[in-house]
Amino acid sequence: MDDKKVSRREFLAKTSAAASVTAGATHVHSHEAADDVQSEYSLRARALVSVLTKKNLIDPATLDQVVDYYETKVGPHIGARLVARSWLDPDFKDRLVADAGAAAAELGISGTLSSEFRAVANEPGVHNLVVCTLCSCYPWPLLGLPPTWYKDTAYRAKAVIDPRGVLREFGLTLDDDVEVRVWDSTAEVRYMVIPERPDHTNGLSEEALAALVTRDAMIGAERVPEPVQR
Amino acid sequence: MNGIHDLGGMDGFRLKERDPDEPLFKHEWERLVFGSYLALKAPWSIDESRYGVERIPPERYLTMPYYARWLYRNEQLLIKYGLVTAAELADAEAVPAVAPRAPGDRDASRLLSGMIVQADTTGVMPSFAVGDRVLVKNEHPEGHTRAPRYVRGRQGVVQRDQGVHVFPDTNAMGLGHKPQHCYSVRFNATELWGERANPRDRVYVDLFDDYLEPAP
Numbered sequence: 001m002d003d004k005k006v007s008r009r010e011f012l013a014k015t016s017a018a019a020s021v022t023a024g025a026t027h028v029h030s031h032e033a034a035d036d037v038q039s040e041y042s043l044r045a046r047a048l049v050s051v052l053t054k055k056n057l058i059d060p061a062t063l064d065q066v067v068d069y070y071e072t073k074v075g076p077h078i079g080a081r082l083v084a085r086s087w088l089d090p091d092f093k094d095r096l097v098a099d100a101g102a103a104a105a106e107l108g109i110s111g112t113l114s115s116e117f118r119a120v121a122n123e124p125g126v127h128n129l130v131v132c133t134l135c136s137c138y139p140w141p142l143l144g145l146p147p148t149w150y151k152d153t154a155y156r157a158k159a160v161i162d163p164r165g166v167l168r169e170f171g172l173t174l175d176d177d178v179e180v181r182v183w184d185s186t187a188e189v190r191y192m193v194i195p196e197r198p199d200h201t202n203g204l205s206e207e208a209l210a211a212l213v214t215r216d217a218m219i220g221a222e223r224v225p226e227p228v229q230r
Numbered sequence: 231m232n233g234i235h236d237l238g239g240m241d242g243f244r245l246k247e248r249d250p251d252e253p254l255f256k257h258e259w260e261r262l263v264f265g266s267y268l269a270l271k272a273p274w275s276i277d278e279s280r281y282g283v284e285r286i287p288p289e290r291y292l293t294m295p296y297y298a299r300w301l302y303r304n305e306q307l308l309i310k311y312g313l314v315t316a317a318e319l320a321d322a323e324a325v326p327a328v329a330p331r332a333p334g335d336r337d338a339s340r341l342l343s344g345m346i347v348q349a350d351t352t353g354v355m356p357s358f359a360v361g362d363r364v365l366v367k368n369e370h371p372e373g374h375t376r377a378p379r380y381v382r383g384r385q386g387v388v389q390r391d392q393g394v395h396v397f398p399d400t401n402a403m404g405l406g407h408k409p410q411h412c413y414s415v416r417f418n419a420t421e422l423w424g425e426r427a428n429p430r431d432r433v434y435v436d437l438f439d440d441y442l443e444p445a446p
Contacts, residue, residue: 038257041298045259049266050322051314063265071254133238133378135280145254151296154243160433161239161423169245180431186376187412187436189392216248
């Protein structure tokens with residue numbers, strides 16, 4: 001996107017003028033090209049931000065800060081720290097499973113006060129998979145914002161009825177005698193998966209272990225890859 | 231409501247590929263929609279905001295990108311609460327700027343939590359205990375609900391008491407918090423999906439007290 005070459009602040013400064021010229025024409029027509037759709041969303045988003053700013057309902061600096069927070073501060077590296085610690089410290093793992101928000105707070109991770117967080121552990125014979133069939137609930141403070149595939153209709157539809165088929169498409173074929181536990185995030189409880197520690201990781205530091213842990217493994221969509229594969 | 235958002239168990243969709251390196255926002259407008267929504271001191275609850283997405287006409291819901299659903303919802307809620315008008319959104323240039331106030335709360339980690347109401351737990355007793363067999367009532371409210379269709383009329387076992395929470399069904403509709411216990415209920419996959427499921431598999435769903443009755 002050319003948009004990205006413009007700084008957010010410059011972009012915001014240009015929004016009112018751009019929005020006013022064209023916003024009247026943004027009500028839906030049949031769009032044939034994806035570009036037209038993107039441009040309609042873009043115009044409506046700019047108009048929205050412009051009106052909210054002019055009416056003092058938002059502070060553009062707060063908007064910048066919010067986006068920056070989720071783009072640079074919060075992300076799967078946080079959950080990966082929890083997982084790596086749990087691999088090295090069984091007592092910590094017990095606390096993580098009992099109350100993931102409190103265990104995260106031990107490591108100075110904030111933002112876990114509003115909802116409850118649960119970590120569910122994979123083990124030999126048990127594989128966990130997290131979904132939100134009704135919307136896109138996800139443990140933001142621990143894993144950041146969810147990936148596109150997680151928010152998409154197909155995953156939300158299939159994960160509960162055919163979790164093994166989903167995992168197979170994702171490249172993980174489970175034996176029939178493995179128990180699959182699917183967690184549908186339908187209330188204010190947020191789930192993450194503690195994946196199994198890969199073999200051949202003896203002697204690795206907590207940081208080195210954390211670097212192995214992938215976002216998708218903490219949703220249950222894959223196993224943590226062996227270090228040699230990376 | 232029995233809306234298009236209640237997708238669990240539907241066939242025919244194609245999974246999106248997993249991209250470990252995708253950007254959080256693919257387009258600048260997605261950043262604006264996300265950032266402006268969280269920067270707003272919204273007068274509505276997170277339950278009402280979810281209900282706002284659920285009411286997107288189904289044929290549009292399925293083809294909208296994720297943040298386009300947010301955009302639609304944000305516009306509708308802002309108009310409903312009288313914070314902006316459709317005319318202002320259609321002609322942003324004509325809106326006069328008011329004098330800026332002092333900056334608001336900029337602690338980004340707290341902006342979302344402001345939307346989640348903490349329940350008053352005083353005197354709220356659980357109707358069920360861990361291990362109880364429960365039946366999800368076969369109810370189809372026209373308003374917001376967090377009991378997905380695929381568990382209604384099905385039996386499960388209370389696996390954990392998740393504590394007292396605001397009841398989304400009433401809170402989303404402006405009918406009060408109605409705080410109550412919420413439970414992690416474990417269903418056998420075969421109870422939900424019959425012979426198609428592997429008999430070993432389980433589905434755990436967080437369900438509120440009002441959705442449940444003792445299994446017969």
